[in-house]
Structures are given as C-alpha cells and as structure tokens.
Amino acid sequence: MKAIRIHAYGDASQMQLEEVPVPSCGPNDVLVRVIAAGINPIDWKIRSGNVAHMIPKLLPFTSGSDAAGVVTAVGGAVTAFSPGDEVFFYAEFARGGTYADYVAVDAAQVALKPRTVSFTTAAALPIPGLAAWTALIETAQLARGMRVLIHGGAGALGSVAVQLAKAQGAHVTSTVGTADVALVQSLGADEVIDYRTQKFEQIARNMDVVLDTLGGATQEASWATLRAGGLLVATTQPPSQERAAAADARGAFVFSSPRGEVLTQLAALVDSGKLRVLVGQEFALADAAQAHRLGESGKTRGKMILRVCA
Known part of the structure; x- marks a missing residue:
C-alpha cells in the first residue's frame, strides 16, 4: 500500500x-x-x-x-x-x-x-469535534443560558464549538476575520466580532466561558472578558494559573483523547442537521x-x- x-x-x-x-x-x-x-x-x-x-x-x-x-x-x-x-x-x-x-x-x-x-x-x-466536546461539554459543562466566547469560529475546531455551544442553549460570541463574519453567523453565533477591526476584549464582557484556540496575545486579552469565577479553556497553550488567579477566574488546558462513543454522538448531531x-x-x-x-x-x-x- x-x-x-x-x-x-x-x-x-x-x-x-x-x-x-x-x-x-x-x-x-x-x-x-x-x-x-x-x-x-x-x-x-x-x-x-x-x-x-x-x-x-x-x-x-x-x-x-x-x-x-x-x-x-x-x-x-x-x-x-x-x-x-x-x-x-x-x-x-x-x-x-x-x-x-x-x-x-x-x-x-x-x-x-x-x-x-x-x-x-x-x-x-474527529479531532476538532472531540476537542470541542472535551472543552465545552465535559470541562466547561456548558449549559443553557451560559455566555461563551469562542475564538476562531471559522476554524475547524471553532466552527464545531460554536454549534455545540448553541445546541447546549448557550449565548455564543465568536471572533473571526472579516471574510468569515457571515459564515459564523450562519452557524448560529449570537454575536460575531471582527478581530481585524474590533478589539474583542472591549466588547465581550461577563463571559462564563472562553474557549481559547489560539494562545499568546489572544489568551492574555481574554482574561478581561470573564466574569468573576469564569473559566478559560485552552486547547493550544496551557493558561497560567497565576494569571487566572489575578483575573479572579479559572484556567484549564484540554487535550482530547480518542473515544468512539463521543464520535457516535457527534455523528447523530450531523445527521439531525444540528452540526455542519x-x-x-x-x-x-x-x-x-x-x-x-x-x-x-x-x-x-x-x-x-x-x-x-x-
């Protein structure tokens, strides 16, 4: 072969x-x-x-x-x-x-x-789906009415995360580039922030959860968007626990493992039209x-x- x-x-x-x-x-x-x-x-x-x-x-x-x-x-x-x-x-x-x-x-x-x-x-x-599931469903335990900020909503991971969060009944804000604003709106995001023309940390406030798929300066700026006790879940760069404490928030780093039973649930969402x-x-x-x-x-x-x- x-x-x-x-x-x-x-x-x-x-x-x-x-x-x-x-x-x-x-x-x-x-x-x-x-x-x-x-x-x-x-x-x-x-x-x-x-x-x-x-x-x-x-x-x-x-x-x-x-x-x-x-x-x-x-x-x-x-x-x-x-x-x-x-x-x-x-x-x-x-x-x-x-x-x-x-x-x-x-x-x-x-x-x-x-x-x-x-x-x-x-x-x-599989990989972005499991990462989004691990971060939002299992780690953040996202539930109806919670407010979540998802970075990179047009990416492989971010696009799944936006839709999973909506399926859980959350209020979803996402950052994207100019060319992807309409796309991420079509995925169900309640608010879409164009990071090329807007500073998300000046717009997104009192978030229960931030899904950081980028790390670096984006992660640092994200702390200001969380409510007291809120959670920053990162998939690329482990968040500093000292920085989390300074922001009166929590930080978690997720690395998803292969699990067929989760893929089965994601497949059901695809077949029901709830996940594109x-x-x-x-x-x-x-x-x-x-x-x-x-x-x-x-x-x-x-x-x-x-x-x-x-």
Missing part, C-alpha cells in the same frame, strides 16, 4: 510517498481502507519534532490521526463492527498513520460514519507535503483533507 513516511524530524520535505506493508489487525482492532484523512496542526508539530517530548514517535512513521473509510477486517475480539462498515475515527497518536491506504485502529476509537455526509466531510470532524462540518482545501495523498506547507503558512480556511482512496 502507499503511505506518507517520515524518516527524520524536520520540514515538509521529510514527507515521502512510499510503498509499505498493510498493517496487521490486532484482536481489538479494525482494519480500515482510508478514503479521506484529516490534516491537523498537530501533524506538522509532530513531523517537525517540536512535540517529540510529549508525543514521541519511532522513526520512520506515517503521519495522520483522523480519517474516514471502510472496514475491511476486524480483530477476533471486535463485535461492534463488520467488514463493509463505513466509519470515521481519531486514532491515538502512539499509532496513528492515516496518511495511508490502510490503517489499523482500536475499535474503541471508531464510530459509524454520519449517514448524511461524504467520507471527506466525516474525515474533517466545514471542509477546506483537498489534496491528493502525494501532495501531503504541499498541504503541510500551506497549513504552516496560516493561510488555510476550514480543515484540509487528503483524498487517499477512491
């Missing part, structure tokens, strides 16, 4: 399309023929070696952790899936390898693909390095996808 392999940490030139054996299917695994694979910022962070202290990889390795495809084999202990099932998943980083024709993944990390969308759209959901998944640019498997370069430039919109198998 074909796969993108990385033999040394470094820039995108380290990504090579090679022929490798089809992975073996363990007793708790399903073997999936990958139709489409998601491209996430963590992919180039792993490839570069910048997070090797947190997510060590045995070289050479295949990139990618979320995808959608068709089950071709199941392990002896697997009862929830059968060959021919259309599935989507987020595979643990210790294994991963979705930039490939086939991947073996623990069945507990897999869910049936939403019936109403394509493989491409399904592949765009935004797909950005699509690339052939052989052009994965080009996709990484574009992602690292910061000039993407929505989630990038690799088309792997027809």
Whole structure:
C-alpha cells in the first residue's frame, strides 16, 4: 500500500510517498481502507519534532490521526463492527498513520460514519469535534443560558464549538476575520466580532466561558472578558494559573483523547442537521507535503483533507 513516511524530524520535505506493508489487525482492532484523512496542526508539530517530548514517535512513521473509510477486517475480539462498515475515527497518536491506504485502529476509537455526509466531510470532524466536546461539554459543562466566547469560529475546531455551544442553549460570541463574519453567523453565533477591526476584549464582557484556540496575545486579552469565577479553556497553550488567579477566574488546558462513543454522538448531531462540518482545501495523498506547507503558512480556511482512496 502507499503511505506518507517520515524518516527524520524536520520540514515538509521529510514527507515521502512510499510503498509499505498493510498493517496487521490486532484482536481489538479494525482494519480500515482510508478514503479521506484529516490534516491537523498537530501533524506538522509532530513531523517537525517540536512535540517529540510529549508525543514521541519511532522513526520512520506515517503521519495522520483522523480519517474516514471502510472496514475491511476486524480483530477476533471486535463485535461492534463488520467488514463493509463505513466509519470515521481519531486514532491515538502512539499509532496513528492515516496518511495511508490502510490503517489499523482500536475499535474503541471508531464510530459509524454520519449517514448524511461524504467520507471527506466525516474525515474533517474527529479531532476538532472531540476537542470541542472535551472543552465545552465535559470541562466547561456548558449549559443553557451560559455566555461563551469562542475564538476562531471559522476554524475547524471553532466552527464545531460554536454549534455545540448553541445546541447546549448557550449565548455564543465568536471572533473571526472579516471574510468569515457571515459564515459564523450562519452557524448560529449570537454575536460575531471582527478581530481585524474590533478589539474583542472591549466588547465581550461577563463571559462564563472562553474557549481559547489560539494562545499568546489572544489568551492574555481574554482574561478581561470573564466574569468573576469564569473559566478559560485552552486547547493550544496551557493558561497560567497565576494569571487566572489575578483575573479572579479559572484556567484549564484540554487535550482530547480518542473515544468512539463521543464520535457516535457527534455523528447523530450531523445527521439531525444540528452540526455542519466545514471542509477546506483537498489534496491528493502525494501532495501531503504541499498541504503541510500551506497549513504552516496560516493561510488555510476550514480543515484540509487528503483524498487517499477512491
């Protein structure tokens, strides 16, 4: 089978399309023929070696952790899936390898693909969907009437978060660039702040929750938007507990783990029309390095996808 392999940490030139054996299917695994694979910022962070202290990889390795495809084999202990099932998943980083024709993944990390969308759209959901769920539903315990500020509402994570927050009955404010104001309004945001022309910290006030997907100066300015006792949930940069205390607020950092049962709930929201998944640019498997370069430039919109198998 074909796969993108990385033999040394470094820039995108380290990504090579090679022929490798089809992975073996363990007793708790399903073997999936990958139709489409998601491209996430963590992919180039792993490839570069910048997070090797947190997510060590045995070289050479295949990139990618979320995808959608068709089950071709199941392990002896697997009862929830059968060959021919259309599935989507987020595979643990210790294994991963979705930039490939086939991947073996623990069945507990897999869910049936939403019936109403394509493989491409399904592949765009697992990692950002699980991150938004972990941050808002589990960590922030968002409930009806709460006020939440979501940064980057047009991004892969932010767009899911806006819709999950609305489904919980929250009042949603989101920051976006000028070109994405109408898009995020269409996702249900109650207030949309154009960060290019407005300072969100001067507009958003008394927030119960802030979802910080950016870190840096955005995280620092976000403390001023929280009510006393409010919560800043970060997905990129761990918030300073000292800074949280100074703002009379709380801070939490979330790193979501693969869970098929959560994906099943997200699939139900998609099929019921309550969750729209935004797909950005699509690339052939052989052009994965080009996709990484574009992602690292910061000039993407929505989630990038690799088309792997027809």
